Amino acid sequence: MEIVAVLADIHGNLPALEAVFRDLNKVSPDLIIVAGDMVGRGPQGNEVVKLVESKGCDVIKGNHEEYLLDIINMKLPAKWRDEPEWRAAFWMAEELDKESVSFIRALPYRLCIPFMPSFVIVHGSARSTNYGLGEWLSDLELSEHLKELDASFLVCGHTHLPMYRVTKWGTVINVGSVGLPFDGDQRACYYLFKFHDNGSIEVEEKRVYYRIEDTLAAFKTSGFEKEAGIVADLLRLELIYAKPFLVQFFRWAKASKSPLTRESLEVFLAVGKKF
């Protein structure tokens, strides 16, 4: 039997990733695949990249690796560094050392596992790193992605919402998020795939407890909290409630023409956000 672990969307949350690796020690998988978004939306991206690299994982790029490379390659206007919604992203890009940037730069966008080429791993979907697959899609819509990638098993991340869907065209699995789950369960999420000798594949969702207090402490000690301002406030809420806040707040602020301030966030939490 071969065991493959797939994890995604760590988002600079080192305590969550360390807890997952401790859990994986008990399983001793043959292969560990990281399906993108090691970095972004969290303070310890550089440490996360180093740990992933040291464990010999196979890794692909997510949309957040693309954003940080765009910043490093100066594809975004430098003046955005002072915009509240971009300051954190610039800080995270600057935190990556040269070796981590080279590691990220060389990553592919998709992988398949050596002994089963139709078991395909992408970050978002066949369409892009930024278009995720979730429960809102019909079997027919999911089948387009299976067909386009020549996959009988398609494994992805990006949405931070775990999903296990068996369709007549193949199976689509979203492995959820290690560092920032959005399904209401704070624990780190990852998936194990056990390839049995009789050809069957056993799929298991794993949830791992870690101390969110340690992640929040890293917000402070790393300097992220001070630099990221309102973004750090929103990410703290996402960690605690395991629900999305950041994108919703920015959308609400734009629609209501509210400034990106803590006062606006209080109004948003009072009237704009339904739990």
Ligand SMILES: [Fe+2]
């Ligand atoms: Fe993500």
